Amino acid sequence: MGGYEHLVGHRFRGGDYDLAGYESWLWADAVTATPDPAVAHPGMAFMLSLLGARSTVADILELLGAATDSGVMFGECALELHAPIPAAGVVHAEGEVVAVERKRGRWAGLFDLATFEHRLTEADGAPLVTMTHSWVFPREEDA
Amino acid sequence: MSRLRPGQRLDPYVVESVDSGRMKTMALLLRDPNPIHFDTDVNERLGLGDRAINQGPINMSYLIELAQRAAGSPIALRRFRVRFLGNVLAGQRVECTGVVVSVDEAAGTAELELAATADGDRVLEAVATVAVPASP
Numbered sequence: 558m559g560g561y562e563h564l565v566g567h568r569f570r571g572g573d574y575d576l577a578g579y580e581s582w583l584w585a586d587a588v589t590a591t592p593d594p595a596v597a598h599p600g601m602a603f604m605l606s607l608l609g610a611r612s613t614v615a616d617i618l619e620l621l622g623a624a625t626d627s628g629v630m631f632g633e634c635a636l637e638l639h640a641p642i643p644a645a646g647v648v649h650a651e652g653e654v655v656a657v658e659r660k661r662g663r664w665a666g667l668f669d670l671a672t673f674e675h676r677l678t679e680a681d682g683a684p685l686v687t688m689t690h691s692w693v694f695p696r697e698e699d700a
Numbered sequence: 701m702s703r704l705r706p707g708q709r710l711d712p713y714v715v716e717s718v719d720s721g722r723m724k725t726m727a728l729l730l731r732d733p734n735p736i737h738f739d740t741d742v743n744e745r746l747g748l749g750d751r752a753i754n755q756g757p758i759n760m761s762y763l764i765e766l767a768q769r770a771a772g773s774p775i776a777l778r779r780f781r782v783r784f785l786g787n788v789l790a791g792q793r794v795e796c797t798g799v800v801v802s803v804d805e806a807a808g809t810a811e812l813e814l815a816a817t818a819d820g821d822r823v824l825e826a827v828a829t830v831a832v833p834a835s836p
Binding site for chain 2: 580583584586587588589591598599600603604607608613614615625626628629630632633634635636638
């Protein structure tokens with residue numbers, strides 16, 4: 558089985574996400590923060606970017622040929638915040654695969670490190686957050 | 701509002717016991733089908749123990765919370781980079797700590813180094829840039 562390097566440059570469909578105020582409240586509560594009626598928690602950029610760009614966790618796993626119980630882990634995540642994320646309203650997101658590297662680790666064994674970039678904006682295109690994140694996909698050794 | 705100084709250690713942000721119920725909320729919000737966050741029977745079958753595993757976005761948000769509390773504003777975060785080093789399990793005690801690396805008075809920002817442990821094991825390392833109030 559070959560690697561997944563051919564996915565570099567793959568662009569997700571992209572699109573809008575209509576964030577409901579109660580979702581912002583629930584996110585803040587889930588991360589033990591205090592819900593704010595005006596602004597979403599910055600970590601919510603992760604959810605809005607993935608869902609808006611039509612690149613859910615399930616979509617990413619499928620794209621990289623990984624089962625939900627295959628031990629996929631996060632590697633790193635970087636956020637650049639250009640403006641506060643409103644607690645409710647329509648946002649827009651686009652995203653793409655920017656790197657896939659096959660690696661071998663002492664403990665992780667063979668794996669693919671896939672890196673994605675997502676750009677979250679207001680509905681009018683004003684930038685909100687640029688997010689780069691990498692995921693570790695364990696791979697079976699070739700027979 | 702806080703006045704951050706280089707070398708200053710931030711007040712720790714502690715989650716005394718990670719709540720598996722919050723993981724279920726997060727799974728729904730993220731549309732994340734991975735059962736390791738909500739079905740402990742699956743984790744036992746996979747040899748991952750008998751506790752739910754916290755989502756990465758929750759873990760990193762603990763450190764974001766530490767940074768923004770230190771800066772004194774829910775919109776203080778400008779940049780953030782985190783490395784995920786290990787799992788956080790339901791029921792574990794997470795302690796987030798940090799130190800001020802530098803303060804740029806002209807830019808009105810501070811650089812922070814952050815880390816989190818779960819029952820004493822290091823699980824996250826991060827750097828953050830936050831906006832800080834101008835000096836009087």
